[in-house]
Amino acid sequence: MFNFNEDNFRKVTKGAVGLRGQIEEIGEKLTARGYKNLFLIGSGGSIAIMYPFEYMIKTTSTLPVYAEIAAEFVLYDHKQFGPDSLVILSSLSGTTKETVEAAKFCKDKGATTIGLVGELGTPLADLTDYTLVNYSENDTASDSIYLQLYLLIFKLLAARGEFPEYARFADELEAMPEVLLDVKRATEGPAEAFVNKYKDETYHMLIGSGSVWGETYSYAMCVLEEMQWIRTKSVHAAEFFHGTLELVERDTSMILMTGEDESRPLMERVERFARKYTDKLSIFDTKEYELKGISDQFRKYLSPLIIASLFERVSVQLEAQRNHPLSTRRYYRTVEY
Amino acid sequence: MFNFNEDNFRKVTKGAVGLRGQIEEIGEKLTARGYKNLFLIGSGGSIAIMYPFEYMIKTTSTLPVYAEIAAEFVLYDHKQFGPDSLVILSSLSGTTKETVEAAKFCKDKGATTIGLVGELGTPLADLTDYTLVNYSENDTASDSIYLQLYLLIFKLLAARGEFPEYARFADELEAMPEVLLDVKRATEGPAEAFVNKYKDETYHMLIGSGSVWGETYSYAMCVLEEMQWIRTKSVHAAEFFHGTLELVERDTSMILMTGEDESRPLMERVERFARKYTDKLSIFDTKEYELKGISDQFRKYLSPLIIASLFERVSVQLEAQRNHPLSTRRYYRTVEY
Numbered sequence: 001m002f003n004f005n006e007d008n009f010r011k012v013t014k015g016a017v018g019l020r021g022q023i024e025e026i027g028e029k030l031t032a033r034g035y036k037n038l039f040l041i042g043s044g045g046s047i048a049i050m051y052p053f054e055y056m057i058k059t060t061s062t063l064p065v066y067a068e069i070a071a072e073f074v075l076y077d078h079k080q081f082g083p084d085s086l087v088i089l090s091s092l093s094g095t096t097k098e099t100v101e102a103a104k105f106c107k108d109k110g111a112t113t114i115g116l117v118g119e120l121g122t123p124l125a126d127l128t129d130y131t132l133v134n135y136s137e138n139d140t141a142s143d144s145i146y147l148q149l150y151l152l153i154f155k156l157l158a159a160r161g162e163f164p165e166y167a168r169f170a171d172e173l174e175a176m177p178e179v180l181l182d183v184k185r186a187t188e189g190p191a192e193a194f195v196n197k198y199k200d201e202t203y204h205m206l207i208g209s210g211s212v213w214g215e216t217y218s219y220a221m222c223v224l225e226e227m228q229w230i231r232t233k234s235v236h237a238a239e240f241f242h243g244t245l246e247l248v249e250r251d252t253s254m255i256l257m258t259g260e261d262e263s264r265p266l267m268e269r270v271e272r273f274a275r276k277y278t279d280k281l282s283i284f285d286t287k288e289y290e291l292k293g294i295s296d297q298f299r300k301y302l303s304p305l306i307i308a309s310l311f312e313r314v315s316v317q318l319e320a321q322r323n324h325p326l327s328t329r330r331y332y333r334t335v336e337y
Numbered sequence: 338m339f340n341f342n343e344d345n346f347r348k349v350t351k352g353a354v355g356l357r358g359q360i361e362e363i364g365e366k367l368t369a370r371g372y373k374n375l376f377l378i379g380s381g382g383s384i385a386i387m388y389p390f391e392y393m394i395k396t397t398s399t400l401p402v403y404a405e406i407a408a409e410f411v412l413y414d415h416k417q418f419g420p421d422s423l424v425i426l427s428s429l430s431g432t433t434k435e436t437v438e439a440a441k442f443c444k445d446k447g448a449t450t451i452g453l454v455g456e457l458g459t460p461l462a463d464l465t466d467y468t469l470v471n472y473s474e475n476d477t478a479s480d481s482i483y484l485q486l487y488l489l490i491f492k493l494l495a496a497r498g499e500f501p502e503y504a505r506f507a508d509e510l511e512a513m514p515e516v517l518l519d520v521k522r523a524t525e526g527p528a529e530a531f532v533n534k535y536k537d538e539t540y541h542m543l544i545g546s547g548s549v550w551g552e553t554y555s556y557a558m559c560v561l562e563e564m565q566w567i568r569t570k571s572v573h574a575a576e577f578f579h580g581t582l583e584l585v586e587r588d589t590s591m592i593l594m595t596g597e598d599e600s601r602p603l604m605e606r607v608e609r610f611a612r613k614y615t616d617k618l619s620i621f622d623t624k625e626y627e628l629k630g631i632s633d634q635f636r637k638y639l640s641p642l643i644i645a646s647l648f649e650r651v652s653v654q655l656e657a658q659r660n661h662p663l664s665t666r667r668y669y670r671t672v673e674y
Contacts, residue, residue, distance in 0.1 A: 044579025059413045064401060071575035072546065076396045076599040098575070203540075203568060209409065221572070221580035229583055231540060233570060235558070238408035238435070242381025243558035245668050246566055262413040273674040331582050337610040 001188055003316045004139075006181060012140040013177035016147035019132055020170055023148065026114065026130050027155035035086040035112065037064035038156070041073055043098045045222045046090050049145055051214030052304040053153050059262070061162045070102040083110035088152070090115070092141045094122025103127040116148055138326070139312055146305040147176060154301075168295070175293030176302075180309045183289050187313040194282055195317035201280075202231060204253045205244065207270050208307075209237035210263030211300070212286075215307045219257070223311070227326040228318050237266035241273075248277050257311075258285040259303025284310060338525055340653045341476075343518060349477040350514040353484035356469055357507055360485065363451065363467050364492035372423040372449065374401040375493070378410055380435045382559045383427050386482055388551030389641040390490050396599070398499045407439035420447035425489070427452065429478045431459025440464040453485055475663070476649055480517060483642040484510060491638075505632070512630030513639075517646045520626050524647040531619055532654035538617075539568060541590045542581065544607050545644075546574035547600030548637070549623075552644045556594070560648070564663040565655050574603035578610075585614050594648075595622040596640025621647060 038057070040050035047069055054067040066080060070089075087106045091099045094117040103124055106113050115128030118135050125131045132152075136144040150173060158166030198204075204224060208216025213236055220234035235244045248254065254274045258267040274281045286306040291299060319326045331337065375394070377387035384406055391404040403417060407426075424443045428436045431454040440461055443450050452465030455472050462468045469489075473481040487510060495503030535541075541561060545553025550573055557571035572581045585591065591611045595604040611618045623643040628636060656663045668674065 044576060047576075058403075058415055058417065060416065062416045064417070066395075069573060069575045071603060072573070072600050075602065076547075078395055079397065079399045080395065080401070210413075218580075221576070225570075226580035226583045231568070231570065231584060233562075233568065236406060236409070238406045239381060239384075239558070241669070241674075243555075243563035246563045246666060247568060248668070263409050265412065266408060269674070273668075276674070277668070329583060331585070331610075331614070332578070337578075337606070337613070 001184060001313070002192075003320065004184070008137070009140055009143070009181065010177050012134065012136040012144050013147060013180065015134045016144045017151070017173050017176065019134060019148055020151055023132065023151045024155050027152065027159055030086060030112065031156065031159035034084070036082070036084040037066065037080055037086070039081060039085055039087045039106075039111070040065065040067045041070050041087060041089050041099070041102045041106070043070045043096065045142070045218045046096065046099060048214040048218030048222070049090070049142060049149070050088070051217070052211040053149055055211045055213070056301060057153065057157070061157045061160065063157070063160060063162075070098040074102055074105040081109065081111065085111040087111050087113045088116070088149070089113065089124065089128065090117070090145050091124045092118045092136065092138070094119060094124040096124070100124050100127065114152070116145055139316075142308045143180060143305065146308065147173060150301070150305075165297070169298055169301075172294050172298060176305075179291050179294060180305075182292065183306055183310050184313050186289060187310040191310075191313040191317045194314060195321045198253055198280070198282070199318070199321045201253045204230065204232050204255050205247070206232055206234045206255045206257065207237050207240055207267070208234070208257040208259075209266045210259060210261040211304050212257050212259035212261075212307050215304050215311070216257050219311050223315055223326075226329070226332065227315070228322060228324055237263065237270045240270055245273065248274070250277070250279050252278050253280040254278055254282070256281070256283045256285075257307050258283060258287070259300065259307065260286055261300040261303060338521060338650070339529075340657065341521070345474075346477055346480070346518065347514050349471065349473040349481050350484060350517065352471045353481045354488070354510050354513065356471060356485055357488050360469065360488045361492050364489065364496055367423060367449065368493065368496035371421070373419070373421040374403065374417055374423070376418060376422055376424045376443070376448070377402065377404045378407050378424060378426050378436070378439045378443070380407045380433065382479070382555045383433065383436060385551040385555030385559070386427070386479060386486070387425070388554070389548040390486055392548045392550070393638060394490065394494070398494050398497065400494070400497060400499075407435040411439055411442040418446065418448065422448040424448050424450045425453070425486070426450065426461065426465065427454070427482050428461045429455045429473065429475070431456060431461040433461070437461050437464065451489070453482055476653075479645045480642065483645065484513060487638070487642075502634070506635055509631050509635060513642075516628050516631060517642075519629065520643055520647050521650050523626060524650040528647075528650040528654045531651060532658045535590055535617070535619070536655070536658045538590045541567065541569050541592050542584070543569055543571040543592045543594065544574050544577055544604070545571070545594040545596070546603045547596060547598040548641050549594050549596035549644050552641050552648070553594050556648055560652055560663075563666070563669070564652070565659060565661055574600070574607045577607055582610065585611070587614070587616050589615050590617040591615055591619070593618070593620045593622075594644050595620060595624070596637065596644065597623055598637040598640060
């Protein structure tokens, strides 16, 4: 595949699913000790990756769950938060300032924290009560975090008796390194063609729903805006019809990220609209991928990871065809503000 | 004031605060009967107006609160939702399809519903267990709904012993019709100048935080996009630094909606950044308004209403100076989709 190291991808993703034993031990220990609710805390991409799990938990479990933006969370007194709260945070570098501060804040309040990091010896790793370590790089980070979160969150739900199919789900996750490689391979052509057609576009609408919404939000903000300096509007499929639709003209680029959970009809409705009113419609639909070794009943949970992983193929095409490195920044970690 | 009927505004807003007696009765009845949690459900502008209250409740009360997008909510099984849930929905016309369907869904599940509508005899009014009626028009609807929600939500919190200053707060709300008129009057000049300067701008970034975030989101989507066909990106002040900032150039329009709650430092940080990197910075800050008769301790709760009300002055200027009626739609209620 273009600009891609398959061996490295296998190493990272197998490393993530390889944490299963450690994760299950943590899950059992925490369940035995008890906790009242779950806080998922992050910023930008690292909060966006939590939104799918917030969605999946609220539709699967009675465990109260709150996804919170790190920098805002530390400024107020969230009345559900306390010593019997469980917190999950992630930072690939382990140094993201706002996430590290949130971890400190949680520790000071006596909550139990779990950190997902790329390496030990980093500030976040040193602060959290439980630390999961799996080395990855930018292009494999979200695959790694997703796989660990599937194990961790669904293990917690299983321990509450709310996800009895956990063992089979966790077994099937072991197929994900090859499943994701298949997904990426199948996306090579479409991604290249998509970028070839739209590389000079200066504005995209991105639409998603349900467990995929987090990826829609973050691909718009953290890739197209941050890494490619292209303007975007990310809008939830249900909300699209309450304003943003009025902007659509025949030459408006609309990118649909369609997953397989209960909210799929909302995306189908946007698709019907878009087919009528724009000539620039692009649909990336998880349903079009085989996912060998994954049971039908688990596909809906995996939609956001499939979307994240296939869009990595779009990103490398954007970088190459637009001659704009994904790592170039005007401001972030470049100037003080 | 330009294109504004002060008497009508007074009638609508006094009508809203005049519901106090009825609202307090409902609040006491519901509290005596008991309920487990609160669901705030809507679409577009009517969910955006709920976000401030979700924020205020979670920072003031241990009452579990969930703001949900109507069309998505009815598709899944929210595990916190049930017969002991209390639901608030609003629709000026009482006919918004998705809101009416959500009300039906909630009724079928045995939850208790409260509807805020412009008139009786409409589908939403007929469906809800408790109905608050206050006639308003598009330009006064959000003032009316805000005032009713302040009374209703804070009465519920007071009845739980979590907002002991309720009676004084409710007394002071009676000053809001004149306070808001003062705010609007003071905004006439700045709004006209702002629109004069930016009327041909084709893209704006809108930034807000905390209790004001809902207004930021909805002004971008439901006014600039829907009613003026201008592209926008609305982004939370904390999230701005995780992607969107990279788009900022000297000629990028940034609109800051700054309120007075705990999250204000996040807006100040965006302002420091914006002052350095763009020449097109517009700040609308609630702190610059006097709010005669309102105690300092209550100002932070009222920030989103102040922002909503002052931006109505911007909207009428956009309509006039851009020669684009606020009521013109390409699609909404115009075509089938």
